[in-house]
Amino acid sequence: MTLYKLGVLEGDGIGPEIVKATIRLVEAITEKHDVEMEWVPLLVGWKGIAEANHPLPEETKKALQDCHAWVLGPHDSASYPEEFKNIRNPSGELRHHFDLYANIRPAKSIPSIEGVVEGADLVIYRENTEGFYVDRNMYHGVGEFQVTKDVAITTGVFTRQAIERIAHAAFQKSMQRKKKVTIVHKANVIRIGSGMFLDICKEISREYPEVEVDDYHVDAMCAHVVRRIQDFDVIVTENMFGDILSDLTGELIGSLGLAPSINANQEVAMAQAAHGSAPDIAGKDLANPIGMMLSTALLFEWMSEKFGDSRLEIVGNKIEESLHRTLLDGIKTKDLGGDRGTQAFTAEVLNRVL
Structure with missing residues (x-):
């Protein structure tokens, strides 16, 4: 049985909150479907600056070479120190360094979301x-x-x-x-x-x-x-x-906060929600994790085709299905008109994993 290694780059602002919520959901689903995962936490953004004096340390790029794919949270490069504003931001550098030539962005109407x-x-x-x-x-x-x-x-x-x-x-x-x-x-x-x-x-x-x-x-x-x-x-x-x-x-279709995307070539791919880091609500349990979750579902679909493993497609489908069941039950984050915070919404999604 293949052990899949996924890099984890939490990013800035709301990034750590939505990436952690996404990992919780993926772990719940992969456990049910006997998919072995290893998460590889790596430095990026402000954490990279603090610990390695760079928003995308060379050690991070080297470690990603040994990963099957990775998840990137949003970054807040506009607030980085001046010496880092004249270089590519972490997302741009990863796309350039790994030649991720295809940015794939679906737009699909979502049940109970009024677009x-x-x-x-x-x-x-x-x-x-x-x-x-x-x-x-x-x-x-x-x-x-x-x-x-x-x-x-x-x-x-x-x-x-x-x-x-x-x-x-x-x-x-x-x-x-x-x-x-x-x-x-x-x-x-x-x-x-x-x-x-x-x-x-x-x-x-x-x-x-x-x-x-x-x-x-x-x-x-x-x-x-x-x-x-x-x-x-x-x-x-x-x-x-x-x-x-x-x-x-x-x-x-309802909100840029719902929009998924991956960046890919024929060998590797990176999940990255289309929205930004929203530093004004960081740490307040207000972030909507749906965009990050759907991006990761799209990543598993890509991995399924790349590695010929139908279980990975099932994982991607289950992410989407549990989100849709949650939304159809009227459970939403505050930005969508609901009353749930990031953690409470994630818990509701986890309760609907089949």
């Missing part, structure tokens, strides 16, 4: 290594500089390799879903870079003749998901557009 829209069930495949994200689009240095105090230049990077692999990931997922892919771009204005993204995605689509393909400019797409989100299934897009669009779809 702006209904009937959503889509997943966004966001290219995660280049585009206009200057902290990760260069081999060395940052793709942004200031010519004079009044002139700043930001470099966007688009490469065939990166576009091909995110396109393949999206089309492969579509073959498991509704066989429909929407390409989101801005080729009418960013004609070479975004045009290259569109052209290569269409080129890759010919390898998947069963898949229906359409495309939209990103500004139009934002309107379409508000008006008819039910019409979309798998969306593939560039880094910045994917970041913006996935935050929008997360809010449309």
